[in-house]
Each structure stands twice: as C-alpha cells, then as structure tokens.
Amino acid sequence: MASSMEDPASAFTAHTSVQAFSVSPPVFLTRHFPPPGSSDTSRPPAPAFLATGAIVFDRSLPNTDFPPRLAGAGAQHEASTPNPNPDSPRPKSETPRVLLVQRAAHDTMPLRWETPGGGCDDDDTSILHSCARELFEEAGLRATAVGPLVRVGFVSDSEGVRGDGPRSEVTAVKEKGHEWGEGMGGDFFRTRRGKLVCKFYFVAMVPEERVAEVMVDPKEHIGYVWVTEEEVRQKKVHGEGGTDLEFTTQAQWEVILTAFKLWHA
Numbered sequence: 001m002a003s004s005m006e007d008p009a010s011a012f013t014a015h016t017s018v019q020a021f022s023v024s025p026p027v028f029l030t031r032h033f034p035p036p037g038s039s040d041t042s043r044p045p046a047p048a049f050l051a052t053g054a055i056v057f058d059r060s061l062p063n064t065d066f067p068p069r070l071a072g073a074g075a076q077h078e079a080s081t082p083n084p085n086p087d088s089p090r091p092k093s094e095t096p097r098v099l100l101v102q103r104a105a106h107d108t109m110p111l112r113w114e115t116p117g118g119g120c121d122d123d124d125t126s127i128l129h130s131c132a133r134e135l136f137e138e139a140g141l142r143a144t145a146v147g148p149l150v151r152v153g154f155v156s157d158s159e160g161v162r163g164d165g166p167r168s169e170v171t172a173v174k175e176k177g178h179e180w181g182e183g184m185g186g187d188f189f190r191t192r193r194g195k196l197v198c199k200f201y202f203v204a205m206v207p208e209e210r211v212a213e214v215m216v217d218p219k220e221h222i223g224y225v226w227v228t229e230e231e232v233r234q235k236k237v238h239g240e241g242g243t244d245l246e247f248t249t250q251a252q253w254e255v256i257l258t259a260f261k262l263w264h265a
Contacts, residue, residue, distance in 0.1 A: 015147025
C-alpha cells in the first residue's frame with residue numbers, strides 16, 4: 001500500500017486554465033455533452049468513457065501560474081514496482097524530455113509507447129484527480145501540479161471520432177456558459193468494442209529531483225524512457241542501440257509534439 005495516508009492523487013495544484021476539469025467525470029459529461037438519447041444530431045453523442053493522459057517533463061515549465069491546492073482525496077492505491085530498466089533515469093541535459101512508458105507484451109497494442117494515463121473513475125474527485133491517480137498508478141510519480149491542458153482538437157467525421165481521412169478543427173462553442181465537450185481539446189476514439197472515448201491530456205508537474213524515481217507496474221508496462229522532442233519526431237531513441245518508438249496512436253504522437261511547443265512557448 002502507499003507509504004503515506006495522503007492520497008497521491010490529491011496533493012497537487014491546478015493550472016488556472018483547467019478549472020472546467022475540476023469536477024467529477026459524471027458532472028463533466030452532464031455539463032459538456034448531450035444527454036443520453038438526445039435527438040440533437042448536430043453534435044456528437046456523449047462518450048461512454050472519459051480518459052486522461054499525463055505529459056510529464058523532466059524539467060519544470062518555464063512559465064507557470066498555479067492557484068491554491070485543489071481539495072479532495074480518494075482511495076489509497078497499490079505502490080508500483082521498480083522499473084526493470086535501470087538505464088532510463090534522465091541524463092543531465094538542458095533539453096527538456098518527456099516520459100514515455102512501454103505497454104506490456106500481453107496488453108492491447110503490445111510494446112507500443114505512450115504517456116501514462118487511463119480511464120477516469122466515476123468516483124474520482126475530478127478529472128484532474130483522475131490524471132494524477134493514473135500517473136501514480138502507472139509510473140509511481142506524484143504530481144505536484146496538473147495543467148495546462150494539451151489540446152488535441154481535431155476530429156474527422158460526423159460523430160467527432162478520429163479517422164484516417166482529412167481532419168478538421170472543431171470550433172469551441174459555449175451554451176449556457178459551458179463549452180461543448182467536442183471543442184474542448186480531447187481526443188475521440190472508439191474501443192475495440194465500439195465504445196466512444198474522449199481522452200484529455202494534461203501537463204503533470206513532478207519535482208525535478210523525483211523524475212528518476214519512475215516505477216512501472218509490470219502488469220501494464222515493461223519499461224520507460226525520457227525522450228527529447230527530436231527523438232519523438234524521429235520515433236527513435238538516440239544513442240548506441242537506440243530504441244524505435246512505435247506509438248500507440250497517431251494522436252498520441254501528435255499531442256506529445258504539441259506539448260513540446262507549449263513548453264517552448
């Protein structure tokens with residue numbers, strides 16, 4: 001069990017730009033998507049599930065402005081196991097690097113690379129707490145701050161689902177003071193069973209002195225690596241015996257590159 005009674009998903013601050021995500025997943029769905037069975041065909045249906053991804057840099061964002069801590073606590077979580085690859089801790093470098101974890105061989109999309117993340121639970125205090133919880137569960141890291149959002153912002157068909165055809169940006173529209181969910185920067189996709197999912201990616205801040213303490217759960221991931229923007233672009237880790245980086249999805253690859261743009265902004 002966790003070594004402290006403090007929930008690792010509660011002790012963080014939230015960026016001022018992500019206040020819309022400071023509500024529970026069920027409340028978020030109610031506020032930003034049509035109700036189940038809605039006759040409004042002009043908008044995509046509400047996703048069956050919400051998910052989050054944590055984009056963690058090995059250096060702090062150059063500019064941050066965080067308000068007071070979010071309150072709330074959830075359940076305790078099992079501690080992760082050490083990463084089997086001891087060579088992965090970040091090298092000392094002035095170039096920012098982002099954390100990738102490699103999916104287990106027995107999982108879907110085996111051995112592909114992604115950022116830590118997963119599905120939101122209905123009892124998560126907020127979507128931001130979902131992000132912090134998944135980061136702790138998958139990488140053993142405690143977020144000290146969550147946000148800003150890294151927008152995906154592209155959909156391809158009438159249901160707002162990413163496809164192989166040309167993509168068009170969705171314009172954010174507000175109704176009754178709430179932005180429509182399909183315009184809030186999430187990635188829409190379907191599971192193998194056809195369930196619609198909307199995944200939001202957030203920068204998750206971790207103290208620089210803690211970034212070498214990544215611990216992956218071998219049931220889900222077999223290793224991790226810190227990579228530069230150039231390595232992400234080339235989909236290959238540089239150096240002797242460089243590892244090829246096959247990402248889980250095109251959207252995952254793109255959102256990481258967008259995060260690097262945000263870091264340099």
